[in-house]
Amino acid sequence: ATLCYVWDQKLPEGTELPNAYTHRVRYIVVNSGTVQLKQWVSHERNLAADFLKAFGHESDGLVPPLVAILVGADSDTTDGSSLAYASDLVLAPGP
Numbered sequence: 001a002t003l004c005y006v007w008d009q010k011l012p013e014g015t016e017l018p019n020a021y022t023h024r025v026r027y028i029v030v031n032s033g034t035v036q037l038k039q040w041v042s043h044e045r046n047l048a049a050d051f052l053k054a055f056g057h058e059s060d061g062l063v064p065p066l067v068a069i070l071v072g073a074d075s076d077t078t079d080g081s082s083l084a085y086a087s088d089l090v091l092a093p094g095p
Contacts (some may be wrong), residue, residue: 007031016054026054037067046094
């Protein structure tokens with residue numbers, strides 16, 4: 001299962017979406033609109049809670065081990081362009 005955090009120009013923060021091609025990928029909108037473009041934005045997420053919200057009904061409430069983190073920018077289905085920078089990615093134990 002793959003959980004993707006995205007920035008969407010139109011959908012409100014907190015929106016959850018399925019992937020159009022596979023049920024094993026879900027999206028959570030963490031930024032919306034253009035107000036914060038061209039500035040650093042910080043996020044803190046509870047990965048286990050987000051996973052359970054997106055996939056809990058399929059995983060019997062179990063959170064699998066984290067395998068990888070990918071940071072990317074993608075606009076191939078919109079025929080546009082995108083650019084993003086990432087810094088100071090930190091994984092910390094939850095509560």
